[in-house]
Amino acid sequence: MTVANTVTSRPCADSEKRLLSEVRVACSQCNVRELCLPVGLTQEELQQVDQLVTTRRTVRKGEPLFLNGDPFTSIYAIRTGVFKTRLTTLDGRDQVTGFQIAGELVGLDGLSSNRHACDAIALEDAEVCVIPYPRLAELALKIPGLQRHFHRLMSREIVREHGVMLLLANMRAEERIAAFLLNLVRRMQARGYSDREVVLRMTREEIGSYLGLKLETVSRTLSRMAEEGLISVKQRRVRIEDPERLRALVENSTR
Amino acid sequence: MTVANTVTSRPCADSEKRLLSEVRVACSQCNVRELCLPVGLTQEELQQVDQLVTTRRTVRKGEPLFLNGDPFTSIYAIRTGVFKTRLTTLDGRDQVTGFQIAGELVGLDGLSSNRHACDAIALEDAEVCVIPYPRLAELALKIPGLQRHFHRLMSREIVREHGVMLLLANMRAEERIAAFLLNLVRRMQARGYSDREVVLRMTREEIGSYLGLKLETVSRTLSRMAEEGLISVKQRRVRIEDPERLRALVENSTR
DNA sequence: CGACATTTTGAACCTGTTCAAAAACAGTGG
DNA sequence: CCACTGTTTTTGAACAGGTTCAAAATGTCG
Numbered sequence: 001m002t003v004a005n006t007v008t009s010r011p012c013a014d015s016e017k018r019l020l021s022e023v024r025v026a027c028s029q030c031n032v033r034e035l036c037l038p039v040g041l042t043q044e045e046l047q048q049v050d051q052l053v054t055t056r057r058t059v060r061k062g063e064p065l066f067l068n069g070d071p072f073t074s075i076y077a078i079r080t081g082v083f084k085t086r087l088t089t090l091d092g093r094d095q096v097t098g099f100q101i102a103g104e105l106v107g108l109d110g111l112s113s114n115r116h117a118c119d120a121i122a123l124e125d126a127e128v129c130v131i132p133y134p135r136l137a138e139l140a141l142k143i144p145g146l147q148r149h150f151h152r153l154m155s156r157e158i159v160r161e162h163g164v165m166l167l168l169a170n171m172r173a174e175e176r177i178a179a180f181l182l183n184l185v186r187r188m189q190a191r192g193y194s195d196r197e198v199v200l201r202m203t204r205e206e207i208g209s210y211l212g213l214k215l216e217t218v219s220r221t222l223s224r225m226a227e228e229g230l231i232s233v234k235q236r237r238v239r240i241e242d243p244e245r246l247r248a249l250v251e252n253s254t255r
Numbered sequence: 256m257t258v259a260n261t262v263t264s265r266p267c268a269d270s271e272k273r274l275l276s277e278v279r280v281a282c283s284q285c286n287v288r289e290l291c292l293p294v295g296l297t298q299e300e301l302q303q304v305d306q307l308v309t310t311r312r313t314v315r316k317g318e319p320l321f322l323n324g325d326p327f328t329s330i331y332a333i334r335t336g337v338f339k340t341r342l343t344t345l346d347g348r349d350q351v352t353g354f355q356i357a358g359e360l361v362g363l364d365g366l367s368s369n370r371h372a373c374d375a376i377a378l379e380d381a382e383v384c385v386i387p388y389p390r391l392a393e394l395a396l397k398i399p400g401l402q403r404h405f406h407r408l409m410s411r412e413i414v415r416e417h418g419v420m421l422l423l424a425n426m427r428a429e430e431r432i433a434a435f436l437l438n439l440v441r442r443m444q445a446r447g448y449s450d451r452e453v454v455l456r457m458t459r460e461e462i463g464s465y466l467g468l469k470l471e472t473v474s475r476t477l478s479r480m481a482e483e484g485l486i487s488v489k490q491r492r493v494r495i496e497d498p499e500r501l502r503a504l505v506e507n508s509t510r
Numbered sequence: 511c512g513a514c515a516t517t518t519t520g521a522a523c524c525t526g527t528t529c530a531a532a533a534a535c536a537g538t539g540g
Numbered sequence: 541c542c543a544c545t546g547t548t549t550t551t552g553a554a555c556a557g558g559t560t561c562a563a564a565a566t567g568t569c570g
Contacts, residue, residue, distance in 0.1 A: 205516085215516085216517090216518080219517055219518055220519075223519085
């Protein structure tokens, strides 16, 4: 369902249909714009980019933004909230392929076959900007900086996944968890949050799926890291107590 | 080093400098064109695309096409040969992130930061088409079909990597090897090779790195699969004896 | 408050790793 | 062509990290 929202509003329950014009909130004024948009656009170009996002959409916790097999129409920029992307196989295994937070894009997988190749599920109530791909593609023809930016974002996703492959293939449980926490904190920090504390929006099971571990292993490892004074854990609230040693765990593993 | 070659020549030892015009071999006549190029281009567009590839480059077995940190200038389309892409960490672990064969692209990782984010190493003498990114980007502004095609290729890489994540996080050794072999055979078949037999261009260690296994495990697993009549292995030559059961192993794992 | 989901912790088990050594193979130069 | 060297592959046996199964504890939401 498509719900209209004003710039600053929190996801509102049921605003029915408003005029699109009301929905159109300038990207140029969005607080996560430097994460979605290229820099150095002219005034005119910025105006055109503003036209790109015609719709906002709220997604309730647990609900899908899109599902595997859905026709691909748009890419989504997350304004608020956290998503997971997930792959489910025929035989029922599933794999979390990423967690996306405000300022990040979801849906790039759909370009390859005109259908989405994974599920995107909101881990908490979320709001996304809908970027219709045809419009984006068209505008990219006119604004080379936008084209370049878009290419960069796709490439970044490829590079990120290389990193995950390294993690999955080479690291031990403790290293994986450390890498995961540090990565998450770094991204939160870039958005103005603390670099010492995160609230995990996902369950141990989801973390485990992403990291190729069972939920029990995630739990145990967190507990042990807490005992050793690397972090402290209060349910979903994790505090980085010793960033140095945590980093050393990942980079300088004495296997 | 950049070596000029005619269309049909095998990599030649030392042809010195030839005129670029001689190098320029029409993409429109390339035998792997349907893998690199979009379909449905007009005659004029095809001509423009032909201008895109100004240089060929041969890479000797074991030599890098590019290395992590190299300035990103071009994307490479493989004409002949096989490459691996590899990530090396500070602490000396390395991770094979993919194997690329004729008709596939390498170098998309470099777009993200203007430097290559991995190494690309030839596993046998190879020949690639050099596609200067600035030129590609420029041409994509003029030919929407090319833009779309390029986006699709990047997206495909993202989706492929999702699959690898699933494999690394969820599958057992036997399943990983089965998936790897089937994937390789499928790609070879699309290029006109047998769907029953492959010659592996990579070592057991490289396979292991890609699949998150030790080389001993790769070797043992291949041996066991051979004993069970799923495949037969003669050194690097693998023959698929029972595609059905092999496929069942991957898809319908009774864990 | 009660029902359900998530998290923690324990103990036995299993798959893949590690270490080691032999066998097979590939490339080099006489 | 063959001997020689170094690399790759195979195979064995002991080991270890993570999984599985189980049960209790904690938390969440209606």
